[in-house]
Amino acid sequence: MIKQITSVFLFLLALSSHAQDFSTLWQGYFSFYNIKDVVVGDNKVYGASENAIFIYDLSTNELETLTTIEGLSGETISTIAYSQTYETLLIGYENGLIEIVLGSENNILSVVDIVDKQTIPPNLKRINHFNVSDSLAYISTDFGISVYNLERLEFGDSYFIGNGGSQVAVNQTTLLNNVIYAACGNNNAIKMAELSNSNLIDYQQWQTLGNGSFLSVESVGNRLYAVQSNRVVYEISNGGFNALFTYSDLPLDTKAVNDNLVITTENNVYVYNSSFDALATAALQSDLNTKFTAATVADNVMLIGTSSIGVLKSTLSNPTFYEVIGPEGPLMNDAFKIEAGNDNLWVTFGDYSASYNPSPIRSYGLSHLVEGQWINTPFESLLTAQNLNYVAVNPFNPSQVFISAFQQGILELNDDVPTVLYNQNNSGLETITANNPSIRQSGSQFDRNGVLWTLTSRVDRPLKSYDPSTGQWRGYSFSEIIQDPINDEFGFGDLVIDRSGTKWIGAYKKGIIGFNENGSKIRFLNSEEQNMPDNTVMAVAIDNNNQLWIGTRNGLRVLYNTSSFFEAPNPSVKEIVVLDDGIPQELLFNQFITDIKVDGSNNKWIGTLDAGLFYFSPDGQQTIYHFTTKNSPLPSNAIKDISIDAQNGKVYIATTKGLVSFYSGGSKPEEELSNAYAYPNPVRPEYDILGANNLNDINKGVKIRGITENVNIKITDIEGNLVAEAQSRVNLRATRSNYNFAIDGGTAIWNGKNLANNIVASGVYLILISDLDSFETKVIKLLIIR
Template sequence: MLKRIVFILLALMSFKGVSQDFSTLWEGYFSFFEIKDITQGNDKIFAASENAVFSYDVFSNEIETLTTINGLSGGNISTITYSEDFELLMIGYESGLIEIVFDSNSEILSVVDILEKESISPTLKHINHFNEDNGLVYISTDYGISIYDLNQLQFGDTYFIGNGGSQIVINQTAIFNNAIYAACSSGNGLRKASLDNPNLIDYQQWSTVTVGNFPAIQTLGSKLYVLQLNNVLHELINDNLNPLITYPTLPVDVNAVNSHLVVTLIEDVFLYDENFNQLQTAATNPDLDTSFTCATFIEDHIYIGTNSTGVLKTTGNDSDPFEIILPEGPSRNDAFKIQAGNGVLWATYGDYTVSFNPSPSRSRGISVYREEAWNNIPFDSLLNARNLCDIAINPFNPSQVYISSFVDGILEMNDEQATILYDENNSGLEIPLPNVPQIRQAASQFDSNGVLWTMTSKVERPLKSYDPSTDQWQGYSFSELISDYIFDESGFGDIVVGTGGMKWISAYNNGVIGYNTDTNQIKNLFNEEQNMPTAQVTALALDSRNQLWIGTSSGLRVLFNTTNFIDNPAPTVNEIVILENGIPTELLSSQFITDIKIDGSDNKWIGTLDSGVFYFSPDGQETIFHFTSDNSPLPSNSISDISIDSESGRVYFATSRGLVSFSSGGTKPKETLEEAYIYPNPVRPEYNILGFDDLNDINNGVKVSGLTENVNIKITDIEGNLVAEAQSRVNQRSSSANYNFAIDGGTGVWNGKNFRGNVVASGVYLFLISDLDSFETKVLKVLIVR
């Protein structure tokens, strides 16, 4: 045993990668409603969703999840299996990647041999099935069979067993009577070879047992069962097919487990013993409204994976036949828009294309995350509002939320209940033409007075305001800029409420549109003369200096002078130029930018279509972080939306494959110092935070929270000796100066060092806080014990 452990450690340090656990700063919110595969072992079942796994202890009922936060890749999972002999879980992906999760230490080993094999087409690397036998795993793929040695943690031979050694799809393999059988697709039949043959890489050593198409093959004791594409399950006797049963539909999963054969159809599961005697059955019912995808058996219960309800456990109770096993999570992984605030996160799934085409319409629900629990509200509870997208939370009544529908108008939610659907019949919203009944509603945002500003595509007055307190609507015409509102503009994706009556809107055909609702003046930025890289603007954000950050499908721009935009006869935007290896370079040149958000410290979070997330300093000159699926828990580099909870500083990222968040620590400043406090307090020896260097790691350091926008803080010992000092907008965490004490929005972080770079001694330390604008002061104490 010691020898095997030593070898495993050596293997992990060599050519394979051990994934990193990101759970200290990151959280994941993955959907487990759709189950791709299921397996069991060591008194647990393991269920794989689209790109995450959860385990369920059949005795304690404990559920644990395994996601990108723990180190999974975030790719599309195709199959899983658990090895009781080696106490590990193998996860196969559509891409050819294999990940091995060790029970002993929860480490994840990424096996990339198939993924990176250049001689095999990427379209053929799909992992179809794992079959473990005597320490070897026979991996069925779309190109053939590969062998993986669990003792050595390395690959052996690969068998291309098609005619002439061609690559063919292998669905499953089975070991029977010292031979390996392969169930093949595309008319390649059932193939066989002797395990005693040392030359199985030679396709000529494989024989065809019978022609046809075979989705599955399983060994059960002294029997070999084969599923044919014609819905017939056979027993293979002396290499002859002996038909046993014809199912009404093709089984989606056939699995031999614990001396039982489990056959799963879309609506039924059948459990047989070795002699094919039926022992148990399970069937869907109208109350569940789901389809079965896979199943396993353990401790007298069938566990069934579904396409919309997680895992069902049979109970043996006729009135309540199933127990639902489902971890907390949103209803889907592909959130289109998200909105965070006051500790609550909203997510919608009703998308539209880049060119603002809502077809096909999406009849999907929404998800609300509150106090670590998800409320997944189904479509039939949302007044039939389709393509729900942008979310606006009423700042004066956070329980009231307005969700844009890119087909049906605006949905008002109160206490997470749909109450009103605003359309052309009960509001100031308009349809384009009498024969075009769609209200293409997208961008929306509340102003500081509690008025909702929103954009409708394909109408003459696209900009609308709605005051919930008075129920008054008002529309603003864009005809001066857009003469043909049906054909000259595809849609509006973002709206930002500025100062002095300015509203900033991103457009597909007309660039950035600035509209002053006080003076009814309009102007836009869209051409090369104005330094715009394209007229397709995809994201907007206004920082505390009133500078407009503009994301386009071809790069980033900034409008520095927003105050005089309307009166400026020739407004232009600027690129951000940085030095990269001493060479001036345009920041995010040619990048398709999907979203821009600005945190409480004026730092910029920028999402892209295929390059992950960038986190820049307020002026864009320094890259604080660049998160991708390779160096972070992002399940995809395609970012749909970003939202920041200004109270906690947590940043949420919606991607094409899941939702995650990062604790940045950049909270929104307070109006006064009344709520300022220090934590942890006291700082005990076991809380090893003193002397660390990275102030961006907010799990470390002595934090002071509840600060106002512009403060100076002096830290002294009890005798009044100055230990450290920081000032807002000067001593920033992102600075390359490597400060010992820095302020980020409403939060300051101190690494416990003095000006000389030495860790301070035990004692009481005073934080002397002064607001440089209001002259408000506050003194806080912290006890440090070393």
């Protein structure tokens, strides 16, 4: 039985894979403030946040990051360790995954043996600690101990050291005088065994020292120390336990670094020599508003991980002055809503439940990415606004931003400074009742006239408009379809406005609501007879053809004829049917859809609760991409929100475990052709961008930016011979037609091939752009050198 269990761990190479680097088209925006562990190796600090690593060079102060973009899994990190001998960083995860970062090139090897081991319950696979000794790493887990060979990159034996060979949680191991010691939880005390014993897979070869549960065990010099769950640190000598000190808080991290013992609690870091003489104590200062999580030392430098502000750098000689080190990023990884545009990104973390329940109240801050720099505003500066969610940027004054608070109303910011909190006292917003002062504000959207439209849940007039230029508020009643606003409808989420001014609203019970104040027209769809798969609508989007795309908890629907919605006798929505191996299938059947966004080419980006991100052609018939954690740097398949920066085609994706962006390469069409240009120009041989068959790789080909919505573009040689041609709405880039020249919104991409499918020769080429609506034209010269 023991041999069968152990043998599985001998096949590492078959169960390992080198991670893929996605840095060409993807970018990550991870939070590095909640530190899980911190270690030092080769004069570099390795800080592990929730699911990413940053590396800080103590000599040069340079920073670099390792995230899902570079190939990390995105899972939740539990511990890290560094092998000086092999220049290797070991990363352990809560789900049992191990990732090994190899050498100066930071090549990442994923080791899934423990994750895939069927005989170990998922809740026992957590990696608790790495004890690196020469070529071996002793891995403490919630099932026991596994041994990993760093030279051969393969597993050796695994030790199940509980009574009868049962699986017990091992929190930490250490070696002293050729003996391995294991600190065990669940009242399994300290286990020990001689390393020279060739039969350590036999639990009977292990002895038990003491009693109770132990958090850690470390050897420093020739002495052995252990921390018990009663907050007492002991020295173990000749099998006896000598109590040395009782900490006021539970020790969270214990490390032996050179000849020092470092013990961390949430309020203090204690550094001792091998004789347990105190060398330094760092105390948490009240103005930091955080907690310590882990710590280490390097010469005279002390490095302390925290729960909310990254890693603090101090000195052993004066541990009262702290310097914060670490990369910039958003306040948290679990973003709720995002809003992108004009190379800006706003991120909120407020949250409310799927049934629009704001409890528990989220008193979180706000993050804003502008020109590559993060501006993080703490909750204390947000005028008490809680549960922040939707963001609306004034199109006529981009420095003015309105953020819905699903508890207090709407927060206005000007130049990143919170200015006004709109509530029942200073605006047209309403509380639920006089006894319930909650103002549950959600979806907000500016119309083309610069008027803000916003939704309030559980009140008689849930739709409000606010004109920032005049300060005028108006409210619109939904009593025609909602008689009891407190009990008949729990809440509203997404809000979009179509080209006729109709507001489309996703509701919890009423499905999709259409409202137009011109004539006070209101109607809703939520029944099976109207082909709605669910009466809760999570996402709505208007596409470039004024068709309404609807995401529910149980699938996707489209309202094709929005213009006659209020007049049609029996309006209904349609599902999209696609052929899967010749068999008709409903697109996204029964999928919980969390968001829908439309790009410049009328393609659809659709997020789901657990199936990742989909990118569809305008009619939904072609799946251009389906991104998941297995084929992309998405840190999670749970998509919270999507936002597209129309100016540069960058698609931002918020997941439950972090924020990333994908550079799709499209852009928003311009009003006229005066600013159209081609790049790179000239095209030099060293660029190596010509000839790619896949126009979706935006690092290849010649791009033409700044074109209008409906154009025809011809490329000729200097003698006037036609080389390539593309037209808006016909030659769409993101299709399976394998065009050599295609258009995505305000950007056209040419792979450098002619009509005969050959790469063109060196020379001057003319790009002739004609607007098919306004008849405006523009000619651009392009030089190609091969």
